[in-house]
Amino acid sequence: MNFSGKIEYWEQSTNGTWSLFAVNPSDNFSVYNFCGKFGSCNLNDNKLPCKCLPGFMPHVPQKWYSGDFSDGCTKNLMSCGDTFLNLKMMNIGRKPEQSHQVGNETECKELCLKNCDCSYTYDEKSCLIWTQELVNLQEEYVEGYNLSIRVAISDIEPTVQNCEPCGTNMIPYPLSTSSNCGDPMYFSFNCNTTSGQVSFKALGGTYRVASIYQNTSKFFIQVMDVGSLRLNQSLPFNLTTPRNSSSNVSSRVTDDVEIVWEPPLEPLCNLPADCKD
Structure with missing residues (x-):
């Protein structure tokens, strides 16, 4: 040792x-539980070893942002919401507290709603429910669960114009993964609903998004050949200096490239609902 x-x-x-x-x-x-309760790790992310699930925030921010993730994450709102955050291909480091045979997923969800803090997965009439804190979470796990976690809708969709989360990734306005959310000028992102991963579409190809930072209006993409990366100059995205990855987790990715987005124009209010935010 x-x-x-x-x-x-x-x-x-x-x-x-x-x-x-x-x-x-x-x-x-x-x-074990390196990212703490309700914190998720992804072996394919070079820059960000852990992140809180959408609807959650670091339990002890000072420790979290200094690289100590052991205290994990806690809900933004402690109220019981009727919305579920849907995550794909998740490995869970704790056995479920409940197991039921049900006819469909709706029955499984109704059983889960009996508990304020609950998560469930449904597969071929088998309903597994967790009522305690989720630990040792890992994304993109080949044999993982499609997991639904009970949250408040205001935590994962703070405005009517926000896109839904893509797996563990919040999609802040104005970024867009669909023609019916976000700002059309920022519709350069795609959500893989099978893996829950976000990709960014550029002239030189499509790149995996490693992390998104709403407060600083920037995101990181993973690029094998930085020289092949070309952005559309008519879109509100600007490339900053590429940074070599220092992670020893994966040797397949050579660079995490930082891209910033420009502030959006004032959104149009074509409908009354559009003007609420």
């Missing part, structure tokens, strides 16, 4: 020299 508490496996060669063969845990995500 080394000074950081990791177990190292060494092997000796025929000439007597020793070399490091393996380390356990091999990365942060091998540490």
Whole structure:
């Protein structure tokens, strides 16, 4: 065991020299509940090791933003909402508290609604329900659950013009993943409803969005060849300096590229509902 508490496996060669063969845990995500309660990790994200689920915020912001995610996340609003955040391909580090045989997903949802803090997954008449905090969450897990978490609609769709979350990704206005939400000038994003991942469409191709920061109007995309990245100059997106990835999680991605978006124009109020926000 080394000074950081990791177990190292060494092997000796025929000439007597020793070399490091393996380390356990091999990365942060091998540490149980590294991202804390209601915090999700994604092995394909180089820049952001953990993020709170939509509708949740860091329980201890000072520790979270300094890189200590162990306290996890808590709901923005503690009221019981009747809306469900739908997440795809999620691995959950805790067994469900309830298991029911039901006729359809609606019956499963109704059982879940009996508890203020609940999450459920439905598959072929099997209804699994969690009533305690979700821990050790991992995105894009091949054999993972399609998970529905009870939240308040105001936490995941703060305005009528916001797009719905895409998996664990909030889509802040004016960004758009559909022609019926966000600002049409910012309709350069796509939501993969199977994996819950967001992609950005540029002239040079389509790129995976690693993270979105509403407060600073920027997002990061993952690019193998920065030289091939070209943005449409007529759209409100600007490329900043590419930054080499220093993550050891994945060697498939070479760069996290930062893109900023310009402030939108005042939205049109064609309907009374459009003018509420």
